[in-house]
Amino acid sequence: MAHYYEELDDSIAKRYEVVNVAATKRNEGREILRPSNVKDYRKWIEDGRRVYPSVTTINSHITNSRGLVIWEVDEHLTQAHKIDPKKYKTAEEYIEVVRDFTAPELDKAKDIGSEYHKKLELLANGKLPENDEDYALCEKAFNLAKEITGANDFLTEHTFVCKDDEQSCGYGGTIDLVVKNKYVLDYKTKMTKKSYDKITKPYPEQLMQLAAYCNAVLHDNWKAALIIICIETGECKSIEVSDHELRKAYLRFEYAQGIWQLDA
Numbered sequence: 001m002a003h004y005y006e007e008l009d010d011s012i013a014k015r016y017e018v019v020n021v022a023a024t025k026r027n028e029g030r031e032i033l034r035p036s037n038v039k040d041y042r043k044w045i046e047d048g049r050r051v052y053p054s055v056t057t058i059n060s061h062i063t064n065s066r067g068l069v070i071w072e073v074d075e076h077l078t079q080a081h082k083i084d085p086k087k088y089k090t091a092e093e094y095i096e097v098v099r100d101f102t103a104p105e106l107d108k109a110k111d112i113g114s115e116y117h118k119k120l121e122l123l124a125n126g127k128l129p130e131n132d133e134d135y136a137l138c139e140k141a142f143n144l145a146k147e148i149t150g151a152n153d154f155l156t157e158h159t160f161v162c163k164d165d166e167q168s169c170g171y172g173g174t175i176d177l178v179v180k181n182k183y184v185l186d187y188k189t190k191m192t193k194k195s196y197d198k199i200t201k202p203y204p205e206q207l208m209q210l211a212a213y214c215n216a217v218l219h220d221n222w223k224a225a226l227i228i229i230c231i232e233t234g235e236c237k238s239i240e241v242s243d244h245e246l247r248k249a250y251l252r253f254e255y256a257q258g259i260w261q262l263d264a
Contacts, residue, residue, distance in 0.1 A: 003054035004036055005172025006044070007161045012172065014159070015040075015051060038264050052161050052172040055212045058253070058260045059205045074195070076102050112231065113189040117176065120187055124156045124177065141187065141229050141236045148225050148238050151179040162216035168254075169261040175213050184213045184224040189231055196230035202239055207249035208256065214246050222246045 004015040018040050023032035044051040079102045088094040116138070122128035123138040132138075146152060155178040163170030177185040186209065190196040202210070206226060214222040225240040 002036055002038065002041075002057045004041055004044075004057070005052050005054060005159065005161050007050040007052070007172075012159045012161055014174075015044075041264060050161070052163065052170040053260060053264070055171050055173040055209050055253075058171055058212075058256050059208055061260045061263065062256050070198075078102075112191070116189050116229065116231070117187060120176070121156045124154055137229065137231075137234050137236070140234070141227050144227055144236055144238055145177055145185050148185070148227075148240065149179045149183045149223075151183070154179060158217065160216050162212075168257055169264065171212060171216075171257065173209075173213060173216070175217065178217055181217075181219055182221075182223060184210060184218065184222075185227055186210060186213070186224075187227050187229060189229045192232045193230055193235075196228060196233070196235060196237075199226075199228050199239070202226055202241060204249070204252070207241065207245060208253040210241055211246045211250035212253045215250055 006013045006015050015036055017033040018036050020032045020034040023034070024030065041051060041053065076098060080098045083094070083098060083101065085091075085094045088097065116134065119128055119132065119134050120138050120141060123135070123142055128135055128138060145154070156176070158175045158178045159172070160175070161170060161172040175184055176187045177183075179185075186206075188199070188206075190199070210224040210226070211222070214224055222243045223240075224246060225238050227236060227238050229236045
C-alpha cells in the first residue's frame with residue numbers, strides 16, 4: 001500500500017486512502033474507500049497540490065524489505081509444515097491452500113503491531129490506562145527510549161513533509177518518537193522470540209528510513225535508534241545507529257528518491 005502526505009496551509013494530512021467512485025455508486029452513495037496509488041499522486045500534482053510520497057513508499061519501490069520478506073517466508077513455511085501435501089493433487093493446489101491459511105496470520109501480526117504503536121503513543125502522552133494488559137511492556141519500551149536519549153520530553157507520532165530542492169520529489173512520514181533537534185526513534189514489534197533474536201543490526205531499508213527521518217527533523221548531529229519489542233516474551237532492546245551510518249544510508253535514500261520520481 002502506498003502512503004502519501006499533503007502539505008496544507010496549517011497542517012499535514014495523510015492521504016492513505018481515496019474514495020472509490022465506482023464502488024460508492026454501486027453502494028447507493030455510501031462512501032467506499034480504496035488505497036491511494038501513484039495515479040492519484042499524479043493527479044494531485046497536476047492539480048497543484050503539495051503531495052509527497054512517504055519514506056516507506058519510496059523505499060519499497062526499489063528495495064525489498066529484507067526483514068519483512070524473511071518474516072513472510074517464515075510464516076508461509078510454518079503453515080506449510082502444518083498441512084499434509086499428500087491431500088492435494090498438484091503442487092499449485094497445495095501452494096494456494098498454504099497461502100490461504102497464511103494470509104490471516106500475516107494480517108493478524110500487522111494489526112497487532114499497529115495496535116502496539118497506538119498504545120505506545122498513548123503511554124508516552126500519559127493516556128494509556130495502567131490496567132491495560134500491555135501497559136508493562138509499553139512502559140518498558142518507553143523507559144528504554146528515555147534511557148537512550150536522556151530525555152523526558154518527546155514528540156510522538158510526529159508527521160512531517162520534507163522538500164530539499166526543486167530536483168527532488170520530496171517525501172513525508174510519521175516518526176514514532178522525536179527528541180526535538182536531537183534524536184529520532186522508531187519502534188519495531190516482533191511477534192516471536194525467534195524473530196526478535198534475529199535482529200542484531202538494522203536492515204538497509206530501516207537505516208534508510210531512519211536517515212530520511214533525521215534529514216527531515218534534525219540539524220547537523222544525527223542520532224537515531226530502533227527499539228525492538230518482543231510481544232511473545234515481553235523483552236525489548238535498542239539498536240543505536242551512528243551519524244556515519246545514517247549519512248551513508250541517506251545517500252542510498254537520495255538515489256531511491258530519484259528512481260521513484262522517474263517512475264512515478
